[in-house]
Amino acid sequence: MIKEIKGLHHVTSMAADAGQINAFFTETLGLRRVKKTVNFDAPDVYHLYYGDEIGTPGSVMTYFPFGQMPRGKRGTGEVGVTEFAVAKGALPYWKERLGAKGVRGLRDDSFLGEPRLEFSGPDGDSFALVETATRDRTPWTGAGVPEEAGILGFHGARLRLRDAAPTAELLGFMGYQKDQTEGAVTRYRIEAGNAADTVDLEEWPDAETAAQGAGSVHHIAFAVEDRAAQLEVRKALMDTGFQVTPVIDRDYFWAIYFCTPGGVLFEIATNEPGFDRDEDTAHLGQALKLPTRYEPHRAKIESVLPDLSA
Ligand code: ZN
Secondary structure (H helix, E strand, O other), rough: OOOOOEEEEEEEEEOOOOOHHHHHHHOOOOOOEEEEEEEEEEEEEEEEEEEOOOOOOOOOEEEEEEOOOOEEOEOOOOEEEEEEEOOOOOOHHHHHHHOOOOOOOEEEEEEOEEEEEEEEOOOEEEEEEEOOOOOOOOOOOOOOOOOOOOOOEEEEEEEEEOHHHHHHHHHOOOOEEEEEOOOOOOEEEEEEOOOEEEEEEEEOOOOOOOOOOOEEEEEEEEEEOOOOHHHHHHHHHHHHHHHEEEEEOOOEEEEEEOOOOOEEEEEEEOOOOOOOOOOOOOOOOOOOOHHHHHHHHHHHHHHOOOOOOO
């Protein structure tokens, strides 16, 4: 069994409009943009990162705003809900704030005794704020969000699957322990993680497979401390029969990817080197950062990327 995984690292989704998703994360949710770079495989598209002050692994939501792109269709084989943690008692603040800002899909719910507020992103993305213990995490308090209500990072993610069993087995191999079940949803939890430590599996046996588009999660990344741990995980997965990509340099972390039996794309990402490797903490996310190979094309790339207000 793998012992190196520490919880979630980041969640990456797709959006239609760069300005709209940027405003949603910074002005509505009050997170910090910690990196403004491009899709390394398509440099005419931004790759935008949002999180806490330094983009601590377990707090980082990232977006590819592809421009004119049809919305995704919800279904199985995808991350159904991305969940952010807030302190106990914070949900009434958020319900009022999100309502005042015209956020759609607001719905009170609970799971395993934790109150949650579900809401939709600009492209119909499915999110939830979950009240939980703060676990030594410090929120970024942008856009007037008070300290006691600020988003602490991820709580976890809920995967929707036609058959949860193969993915449950994989999570067990990755070090997750089965927790409780409520309705069609079973919680898996990693011990000694980074606090973004739950993955919930929701079984939808009769549903259609999801179609990815704007508002869909593209992949979900799990954290390991460093490159040595990543190589251990890669070997263990490959020895178990998974097809895993070679290690890819993403400038702010090292990444490997593999397809999972339920259809969700998983990534294993390193905590090193982090988002402050090429700009100081005070100015994270402000300047456009390009991987070295695209620097010669900076002027052209900047000319096609939309301006972001802040
Ligand atoms: Zn990723």
